Amino acid sequence: MNNILVLTDFSENANHAAKAAPPLAAKLHSDIIIFNSYYNHPVIPAYAGGPLAVDELVFRKKDSTSGLHQLARQLGHLHNGQAKEEFKPQIHTQCGEGPLGNNLAAIINGKKTAFIVMGGSLNSPVNHLFFGSDTMDVVDHAPCPVVIIPQEATLEKLKKITLATAFEPFDNFAITYLVNLSKKLDFELEIVHISVFEKYEDPDKEKALLRHIKKLEDSGIVYKQIRGKDVIERLNHLCKENWSDMLALVHYEHGFLSGIFKKSTTEKALGHQHIPLMIIPADIQ
Structure with missing residues (x-):
């Protein structure tokens, strides 16, 4: 089965873009994977206070897991409102440490991915596309199409x-x-x-x-x-x-x-x- 991969940093823009996934997944008979990269810059120094940095890493992972479950519940409520005869996608969550682009191979490995959904910048998706390192990193590493949704746009209709x-x-x-x-x-x-x-x-x-x-x-x-x-x-x-x-x-x-x-x-x-x-x-x- 194909999956729609939703990338989120739990920002307003990312959560807005994620709402496009359930109706698309229903039409494509795809499940949804929500992913958050919870740690982008390793800062574990070689000094006596090192374990504190490790603790910080653990906290970040817990925050990531909690945020993913909350977003999954929100998306679940959206597809619960679909007609009974429509396909109901399963929503899975996953988080990982490290740069977002580098994590894509591990996320997609062994899974058929229809496309990736992510949020754009406050002004426009293309502005973030050219100047946002995370977005460009995803585009460079993605083996499938990347859908970038600006805050003021929706995919309620796709004519x-x-x-x-x-x-x-x-x-x-x-x-x-x-x-x-x-x-x-x-x-x-x-x-x-x-x-x-x-x-x-x-x-x-x-x-x-x-x-x-x-x-x-x-x-x-x-x-x-x-x-x-x-x-x-x-x-x-x-x-x-x-x-x-x-x-x-x-x-x-x-x-x-x-x-x-x-x-x-x-x-x-x-x-x-x-x-x-x-x-x-x-x-x-």
Whole structure:
């Protein structure tokens, strides 16, 4: 059985994002794992007072366990309100010591994970994505999509996802993944090609991607293009104008969309994004 992994630091933003998990898990017939990394910076010194640091570590673990159980009860109340015929996900808790990104392999090991859910920053998920080390650490280590939910957004409805693409070959994997997911969650997929150039620079890449889309029978994909200056602002405007409920990006080893999202102007523009983000690893199968 697949699992939805919810990452939390027990902040208001994280707990808000966690509430998206039960309805998604019910539709995907997945269980939920809530994880908290309770200790990020080892401080056990080699001096006589060392045991006090160890005691502090024990207290942190107890606090983590207590917080996880409380959050699990809150999420349990949410899925108790579902219709009787809906799948009722089981909610499991787990905590670990160390950096969050490094813990992912241990959490996911041997478990099928549909995706990871976590909270964004106070302003927007992308702002935290670029400047929050924990979030970037998770994105770099995640073998599955990461859904980042800002405080002002919800996933009570998921009718449309917009995928931004630069026509890289690996984007085909993300498209296939989203098409399969749309069959389970019943959302419309919109693919938007973005380019910083006024004229299209590689028609062969576009043709290859369109051939891939055509092979996905009955996918219902809507295809659009955005080119020229201020392309990211246009993308944000398009998501708002078309009532997109989520923006999806493909994450490559050397940056989003092969470097387009590295520019400081892009970071600034994405800082105004107020809908959930799905970050899809380029090599997703």
